[in-house]
Amino acid sequence: DSGVTQTPKHLITATGQRVTLRCSPRSGDLSVYWYQQSLDQGLQFLIQYYNGEERAKGNILERFSAQQFPDLHSELNLSSLELGDSALYFCASSVEPAGGKYRGLETQYFGPGTRLLVL
Amino acid sequence: GQQLNQSPQSMFIQEGEDVSMNCTSSSIFNTWLWYKQDPGEGPVLLIALYKAGELTSNGRLTAQFGITRKDSFLNISASIPSDVGIYFCAGNSGGYQKVTFGTGTKLQVIP
Numbered sequence: 001d002s003g004v005t006q007t008p009k010h011l012i013t014a015t016g017q018r019v020t021l022r023c024s025p026r027s028g029d030l031s032v033y034w035y036q037q038s039l040d041q042g043l044q045f046l047i048q049y050y051n052g053e054e055r056a057k058g059n060i061l062e063r064f065s066a067q068q069f070p071d072l073h074s075e076l077n078l079s080s081l082e083l084g085d086s087a088l089y090f091c092a093s094s095v096e097p098a099g100g101k102y103r104g105l106e107t108q109y110f111g112p113g114t115r116l117l118v119l
Numbered sequence: 120g121q122q123l124n125q126s127p128q129s130m131f132i133q134e135g136e137d138v139s140m141n142c143t144s145s146s147i148f149n150t151w152l153w154y155k156q157d158p159g160e161g162p163v164l165l166i167a168l169y170k171a172g173e174l175t176s177n178g179r180l181t182a183q184f185g186i187t188r189k190d191s192f193l194n195i196s197a198s199i200p201s202d203v204g205i206y207f208c209a210g211n212s213g214g215y216q217k218v219t220f221g222t223g224t225k226l227q228v229i230p
Contacts, residue, residue, distance in 0.1 A: 002161065002163070004161075042207075042220055042221070042222050042223065043162070043207060043209075043220035044220070045218050045219075045220075058218075090161050090162075092161070108164065109164075110161030110162050110163070111161050112159070112160055112161055113159075113160075113161055
């Protein structure tokens, strides 16, 4: 158990709909990251938030948006869903290293993921 | 999006055998990471590498940061059934967590 929780575990919806995925980071972690894992695209970084603010953006579609709330949980909103959005969505969290010596991804802990199926 | 080329894509090995897999990129990376993903779970970090030429071990796992900074290798010695899973490499070229993941190597261990 990584300490990162994600809900729901599974989600089935129809094209054109909108869904919200939720992530609670590990206690004390300020950063939250969202990833999409599909069969043909592998694991893709979507977006990162640090202490409520967007820090980095990856391959996130305009139909998708995210936010991090004051209690540090994060939500990923997916709208106008298409069949190709079916994938596993992972959230990860990390704590910033001391002294600002940012080294990379070593402190990221992944949640169990939300499996989204768009019919 | 960009992906790292990981090979082999899949492998079947006998329990007790050693395993090698690698990851190559057309870009230079400052950090290389290796993750393992079990079915239905999120990736779990195995080893992190920060310096060209660096060789780091974690139990039976050993990974190396290639000197060209465009590749990395992971070796698993004396494989056991619980090594089954998908192994991903990931590279970070700097900045805030902008990472590229490999395509994955699916490992099956035959008892």
